[in-house]
């Protein structure tokens with residue numbers, strides 16, 4: 001298991017302060033405008049990026065490296081699709097190179113007919129194309145929300161596969177295993193495990209859940225699970241099992257690490273009138289927005305951010321400047337149900353000096369994105385969906 005990843009996902013205010021301090025000592029006096037990084041952040045000819053003052057001046061999202069977590073520089077988020085080269089990458093074991101020629105997906109367990117499909121057989125099935133964005137359940141202000149991406153995916157429905165196999169009446173849990181492997185210490189014994197996540201049969205039978213082999217018009221890249229991965233639109237990234245090799249139907253809950261022990265949110269909840277500490281597996285993406293980019297063009301400033309949720313339609317995205325009234329931001333209401341929604345807010349007459357910018361999103365049920373103070377008591381790092389105030393200095 002990678003300690004690197006654990007440190008990347010380790011969330012605390014202390015960490016963030018440390019990160020800022022390190023960045024500030026490293027970056028003091030650096031000529032930001034001359035950094036090659038800035039040219040990668042897709043600016044229009046008349047646009048310049050305005051640095052956030054809550055970010056180290058030399059903040060750098062490192063390029064993709066084999067085996068490593070990758071997070072993107074969220075100031076670069078300006079296009080609806082995230083390029084395959086920049087989409088974030090998280091894996092908890094290794095990144096196995098699967099031989100496509102001999103690759104087989106098996107469907108086993110409580111089914112009438114076991115399936116064994118090669119990629120040609122999977123590609124010949126009914127094609128479904130979907131825009132979906134997702135973030136790691138550990139995405140947070142610490143990496144300025146960089147564990148995120150939005151892409152167009154092509155594949156075929158999991159429902160179709162399960163119907164062809166014929167799920168027996170007592171099959172209630174669909175477990176998806178990846179080809180990647182690691183050693184886990186469980187009750188003091190070292191055991192070999194493959195990455196695994198499960199879905200209740202009702203979730204697995206949603207027509208939107210796919211096994212996908214194309215990402216943004218290209219074959220699924222190695223780091224994103226080639227040749228085949230699960231895609232559960234509207235769920236946190238952990239559900240999207242990469243290097244998918246086996247789908248197993250069983251009559252009881254799957255208790256593997258990534259369902260039962262890790263990616264488990266502990267929070268204080270009202271459970272039928274009793275206040276209890278509840279442990280819950282990370283599943284559907286909580287209603288969230290964040291500001292990631294401010295650009296300047298002439299005298300006008302443009303604030304850009306993203307919204308992610310479980311696919312519930314949105315009522316409004318709003319921005320507040322220096323604690324002032326909430327103002328409507330613009331977002332694409334026609335974007336795909338499960339894609340992220342990028343929003344922009346035209347900030348006119350920005351005064352010279354320090355400012356605090358924050359966004360919030362409201363869905364069609366009237367649910368409002370929580371402020372940090374409104375978040376439930378929640379000592380785990382998972383599901384960091386609070387409003388994220390940003391600091392910026394207008395020169």
Ligand SMILES: Nc1nc2c(c(=O)[nH]1)N[C@H]1C(S)=C(S)[C@@H](COP(=O)(O)O)O[C@H]1N2
Pocket residue numbers: 087088089090091092093135136137177178179180195223224225236237238239240241242243244
């Ligand atoms: N086989 C396998 N699938 C996996 C993982 C993994 O470790 N192994 N990590 C999960 C987690 S925690 C996340 S956030 C997403 C990341 O997907 P991406 O690397 O394509 O962005 O993959 C998920 N699927």
Ligand SMILES: [Mo]
Pocket residue numbers: 090135136137138237238
């Ligand atoms: Mo994740």
